[in-house]
Amino acid sequence: MLNIDLASKSYEILVQKDALKKIGSWTGELWSQRKIALISDSNVFPIYGETVTQYLGIQGFEVHSYVVDAGEKSKSLATANEIYDFLTEHDFSRSDSLIGLGGGVIGDLTGFVASTYMRGLSFIQVPTSLLAQVDSSIGGKTGVNCEKAKNLIGTFAQPDGVLIDPNTLKTLPDQRLSEGMAEVIKCALIQDDNLWKQLRQMTKLEDIMANSESIIQKALQVKKVLVEKDEFDQNERLLLNFGHTIGHGLEASSNYEMISHGEAVSLGMVQMTRGAEKKVYAEVS
Numbered sequence: 001m002l003n004i005d006l007a008s009k010s011y012e013i014l015v016q017k018d019a020l021k022k023i024g025s026w027t028g029e030l031w032s033q034r035k036i037a038l039i040s041d042s043n044v045f046p047i048y049g050e051t052v053t054q055y056l057g058i059q060g061f062e063v064h065s066y067v068v069d070a071g072e073k074s075k076s077l078a079t080a081n082e083i084y085d086f087l088t089e090h091d092f093s094r095s096d097s098l099i100g101l102g103g104g105v106i107g108d109l110t111g112f113v114a115s116t117y118m119r120g121l122s123f124i125q126v127p128t129s130l131l132a133q134v135d136s137s138i139g140g141k142t143g144v145n146c147e148k149a150k151n152l153i154g155t156f157a158q159p160d161g162v163l164i165d166p167n168t169l170k171t172l173p174d175q176r177l178s179e180g181m182a183e184v185i186k187c188a189l190i191q192d193d194n195l196w197k198q199l200r201q202m203t204k205l206e207d208i209m210a211n212s213e214s215i216i217q218k219a220l221q222v223k224k225v226l227v228e229k230d231e232f233d234q235n236e237r238l239l240l241n242f243g244h245t246i247g248h249g250l251e252a253s254s255n256y257e258m259i260s261h262g263e264a265v266s267l268g269m270v271q272m273t274r275g276a277e278k279k280v281y282a283e284v285s
């Protein structure tokens with residue numbers, strides 16, 4: 001278990017295999033009885049929606065689920081608007097809350113809606129993709145895309161807690177697992193030699209699955225320290241952008257269609273490392 005300790009707020013990140021089955025009691029420790037809007041997508045909800053709804057129900061929470069189409073297109077103001085309508089129809093007030101169950105798209109969208117509806121409702125993140133488990137679910141950046149640019153509209157809003165069940169990665173497509181690994185490798189390269197050594201021993205996806213809990217915890221630890229030093233992304237936190245300037249350029253030039261974020265960041269890190277190598281060799285020779 002990890003804690004994020006910020007000036008404004010502290011919250012817990014639970015990383016544990018099968019943690020989804022604890023979501024009722026864990027949420028019960030954080031929140032009194034209330035309505036919960038469970039926001040998820042069309043891939044994730046059919047697999048995990050019932051378990052989450054069931055355990056929250058056993059704890060006495062009144063759960064209303066809203067499922068959006070899977071994919072980046074749902075991270076939009078239009079979808080946010082639909083969720084605002086859904087919350088209004090179900091009489092959500094400031095004492096009610098949201099839970100985001102899904103990848104980074106769902107996390108960013110849920111955080112954005114929660115932080116803007118009635119000037120802010122509390123929310124919990126339940127990330128199910130590796131990228132969301134090691135990166136997007138912590139740190140408090142929320143947002144939606146607009147026609148001209150990604151993540152242009154958003155807020156800084158911290159969740160009340162993050163529950164990570166590494167077993168959800170068993171249903172994540174291999175390509176998505178590899179994309180998430182780009183952010184794990186980034187964390188190792190910028191700040192954790194031991195994680196780097198551990199990763200270098202791994203040769204196949206099964207090795208990652210077998211070590212998922214410790215990999216996630218170590219990557220999160222790197223992000224935690226940087227976020228705690230610089231919540232609003234002005235100094236130390238920028239280190240997490242290693243490989244991202246080139247990566248974002250590649251993503252944008254392919255119109256966000258041909259290359260994924262993880263693939264683009266991987267290429268960005270390789271280029272930056274080559275550049276750094278050249279510079280060092282030039283300086284010593």
Ligand SMILES: NC(=O)c1ccc[n+]([C@@H]2O[C@H](COP(=O)([O-])OP(=O)(O)OC[C@H]3O[C@@H](n4cnc5c(N)ncnc54)[C@H](O)[C@@H]3O)[C@@H](O)[C@H]2O)c1
Binds near residue numbers: 042106129151169170
């Ligand atoms: N807020 C932040 O700090 C931050 C940081 C990095 C990235 N992001 C955002 O995160 C988003 C990308 O996140 P992502 O890669 O998770 O994308 P995503 O949410 O689209 O998930 C990727 C795909 O995997 C599916 N999926 C997720 N979990 C699954 C599971 N357990 N089993 C089966 N399928 C599953 C989803 O339905 C989707 O099709 C982007 O919008 C990016 O801008 C935000």
Ligand SMILES: [Zn+2]
Binds near residue numbers: 135183261
């Ligand atoms: Zn990234």
